[in-house]
Amino acid sequence: MTESDVVIERLTLIGVGLIGGSLARSLKQAGAVGEVVGLARTEATLRKALELGVIDRAETEVERAAQSASVVVIATPMQVMPQMLADLDRCVGPDTVITDVGSVKGYVVEAAQKQCPHNVARFVPGHPIAGKEHAGVEASYADLFVDKSVILTPTKHTDNHAVQLVTSVWQQTGADVQTMDVRVHDRLLAATSHLPHMVAYALVNFLAKHSESETLFKLAAGGFYDFTRIASSDPVMWRDICMTNREEILQALKGYRSSIDTLFSAIEAGDGDALHECFQRAKLSRDKGLDSKNKVSAK
Amino acid sequence: MTESDVVIERLTLIGVGLIGGSLARSLKQAGAVGEVVGLARTEATLRKALELGVIDRAETEVERAAQSASVVVIATPMQVMPQMLADLDRCVGPDTVITDVGSVKGYVVEAAQKQCPHNVARFVPGHPIAGKEHAGVEASYADLFVDKSVILTPTKHTDNHAVQLVTSVWQQTGADVQTMDVRVHDRLLAATSHLPHMVAYALVNFLAKHSESETLFKLAAGGFYDFTRIASSDPVMWRDICMTNREEILQALKGYRSSIDTLFSAIEAGDGDALHECFQRAKLSRDKGLDSKNKVSAK
Numbered sequence: 001m002t003e004s005d006v007v008i009e010r011l012t013l014i015g016v017g018l019i020g021g022s023l024a025r026s027l028k029q030a031g032a033v034g035e036v037v038g039l040a041r042t043e044a045t046l047r048k049a050l051e052l053g054v055i056d057r058a059e060t061e062v063e064r065a066a067q068s069a070s071v072v073v074i075a076t077p078m079q080v081m082p083q084m085l086a087d088l089d090r091c092v093g094p095d096t097v098i099t100d101v102g103s104v105k106g107y108v109v110e111a112a113q114k115q116c117p118h119n120v121a122r123f124v125p126g127h128p129i130a131g132k133e134h135a136g137v138e139a140s141y142a143d144l145f146v147d148k149s150v151i152l153t154p155t156k157h158t159d160n161h162a163v164q165l166v167t168s169v170w171q172q173t174g175a176d177v178q179t180m181d182v183r184v185h186d187r188l189l190a191a192t193s194h195l196p197h198m199v200a201y202a203l204v205n206f207l208a209k210h211s212e213s214e215t216l217f218k219l220a221a222g223g224f225y226d227f228t229r230i231a232s233s234d235p236v237m238w239r240d241i242c243m244t245n246r247e248e249i250l251q252a253l254k255g256y257r258s259s260i261d262t263l264f265s266a267i268e269a270g271d272g273d274a275l276h277e278c279f280q281r282a283k284l285s286r287d288k289g290l291d292s293k294n295k296v297s298a299k
Numbered sequence: 300m301t302e303s304d305v306v307i308e309r310l311t312l313i314g315v316g317l318i319g320g321s322l323a324r325s326l327k328q329a330g331a332v333g334e335v336v337g338l339a340r341t342e343a344t345l346r347k348a349l350e351l352g353v354i355d356r357a358e359t360e361v362e363r364a365a366q367s368a369s370v371v372v373i374a375t376p377m378q379v380m381p382q383m384l385a386d387l388d389r390c391v392g393p394d395t396v397i398t399d400v401g402s403v404k405g406y407v408v409e410a411a412q413k414q415c416p417h418n419v420a421r422f423v424p425g426h427p428i429a430g431k432e433h434a435g436v437e438a439s440y441a442d443l444f445v446d447k448s449v450i451l452t453p454t455k456h457t458d459n460h461a462v463q464l465v466t467s468v469w470q471q472t473g474a475d476v477q478t479m480d481v482r483v484h485d486r487l488l489a490a491t492s493h494l495p496h497m498v499a500y501a502l503v504n505f506l507a508k509h510s511e512s513e514t515l516f517k518l519a520a521g522g523f524y525d526f527t528r529i530a531s532s533d534p535v536m537w538r539d540i541c542m543t544n545r546e547e548i549l550q551a552l553k554g555y556r557s558s559i560d561t562l563f564s565a566i567e568a569g570d571g572d573a574l575h576e577c578f579q580r581a582k583l584s585r586d587k588g589l590d591s592k593n594k595v596s597a598k
Contacts, residue, residue: 129518129520130520148520149518149520187511188511188514188515188518189518191505191506191509191511191515192506192515192518192519192520192523193519193520193522193523195502195505196502196522196523196526196527198559198562198566199498199502199559200526200581201562201577201578201581202555202558202559202561202562203494203495203498203555203558204581204584204585205558205561205562205577205580205581205584206490206494206551206554206555206557206558207490207491207584208580208581208584209558210490210554212486212487212490213584215487216487216490216491217584217585217587217588217589217591217592218588218591218592219428219448219487219488219491220491220492220588220592221428221429221447221448221491221492223492223495223528223529224491224492224495225585225588225589225592226525226528227495227499227526227528227529228495228585229522229525229526230522230526231578231581231582231585232582232585232586233578233582235575235578235579235582236575238574238578239571239574239575239578242565242566242574243569243571243574246566246567246569249566250563250566250567252505253559253562253563253566255505255509256501256502256505256559257556257559257563258505259501259502259504259505259508260497260498260501260552260555260556260559262501262504263497263500263501263504263552264549264552264556266541267497267541267545267548267549267552268545268549270542270545272538272542275537275538275541275542276534276535276538278500278504279500279530279532279534279537279538280534281504281507282499282500282503282504282507282530283530283531283532283534285503285504285506285507285512285516286503286516286524286527286530286531287531288516289516289517289519289524290516290524292516292517293516293517293519293524
């Protein structure tokens with residue numbers, strides 16, 4: 001039995017949506033988990049999760065949900081996480097490892113230090129980078145994390161064994177697990193994920209406010225709807241991301257705005273050579289990035 | 300035999316790439332064309348087009364290509380179109396109808412008036428709105444235009460019969476053909492197509508110039524590559540679009556920039572309610588637009 005084949009006796013999900021639900025399904029499919037206990041905000045979600053076989057037991061109190069858990073995964077909206085960490089700090093056992101799936105890690109790390117001081121060494125901040133346009137446990141599926149990146153951002157105070165355990169949990173879902181400094185994570189994600197979402201939201205809102213809005217949306221080709229798919233993501237989640245990764249997103253937006261300004265000036269000046277170079281560079285960078293990405297996935 | 304079942308005795312393609320090639324394939328498949336004659340910039344393209352059966356005869360001189368043509372389709376990069384219109388003006392017969400597939404119509408209409416004065420009444424400006432990430436005759440296929448919009452922008456001087464003929468040609472490819480004022484076309488397309496491309500090019504270039512560029516492209520999830528697919532479009536084509544629809548694109552970019560600024564201010568102020576409303580509105584607008592779009596396609 002290799003390290004990545006470890007079996008989790010009891011997994012507790014705080015929040016049973018797309019991410020938590022898909023993690024449970026994946027570990028069950030791999031035979032890597034004993035019991036899955038779920039805690040959710042609504043009884044309807046818990047009932048649905050039980051019906052779908054995503055969880056084995058439903059709880060509505062954190063104390064009961066976390067009892068004797070090997071691993072607790074916090075998979076709630078991010079702004080609820082500090083309260084969950086505080087609740088868990090009062091009730092988890094000395095061997096329980098806690099992790100989360102929040103998209104911004106500095107915010108969660110700070111919350112853990114403040115709200116979860118007795119168990120912070122066994123808290124491993126994590127971020128599975130997986131699509132989130134469809135929310136809810138109904139949308140969860142076992143293969144969501146195959147070939148996706150999961151980034152862990154332990155601090156110097158994080159217990160090594162806890163990091164290893166969380167790493168092996170995610171490896172069993174087929175994900176590629178990496179560790180990264182928490183500030184580097186938030187800066188990189190601001191550029192590769194948070195910025196593109198802002199760009200798409202701003203574009204759709206520009207068209208929505210346009211005087212010919214209805215015609216525009218009708219005329220838009222399929223490519224436009226592919227392009228703006230990410231503007232259909234969960235507004236609560238994106239509000240939370242903007243509130244918790246504020247500085248890094250503002251920095252990325254500033255850089256992007258200057259990229260828009262460069263393009264604006266070249267169009268205004270009618271500078272065909274500059275425009276061609278700009279489009280050529282973008283095409284080459286994207287195609288090269290995609291190429292190296294595909295090589296990584298094919299490993 | 301209905302009007303849309305007309306057979307074109309001889310179709311001449313000036314430019315045999317994705318669009319011209321797909322049009323020929325589609326009309327051949329529908330049994331709606333006699334002979335297809337192709338003229339291209341390189342002999343390699345003509346050879347390939349003959350091999351693929353996209354064209355029946357290859358020519359390298361406009362005079363020979365356009366001889367006895369029922370319909371001539373100009374499907375070259377846009378900045379070549381004025382010269383092609385001038386060449387055609389010297390050699391087409393009095394019954395030949397000319398059309399084009401350029402993405403910007405004001406530019407082409409003006410060129411036709413100047414360069415093609417003797418035949419401008421039989422010139423029908425056209426724009427099939429169909430995906431163009433892959434270029435070249437090798438990428439052409441018969442179903443490219445099924446359920447896509449084709450917009451014709453005749454002027455008050457355009458012959459009605461010519462408009463009807465070009466309409467029926469496109470209808471046989473499965474496209475939804477509409478006519479529109481040339482200035483309205485250029486304004487709407489600036490918002491729904493040209494702007495999204497600028498937004499995507501600027502985003503990719505921002506990441507390409509970033510000091511951690513390589514890591515960023517590796518870390519970017521599949522969603523990022525879907526989102527930026529349009530930044531892999533043909534740089535020459537997009538240079539031409541920017542050079543020929545300058546004013547409308549600048550107007551759209553200004554509006555978009557103000558949409559970005561609104562978002563920037565809300566993030567800076569940490570205004571969660573404004574952010575939530577902004578994301579919610581974008582999601583609703585896009586989903587509603589997609590819904591009405593799907594209803595149109597399902598007709």
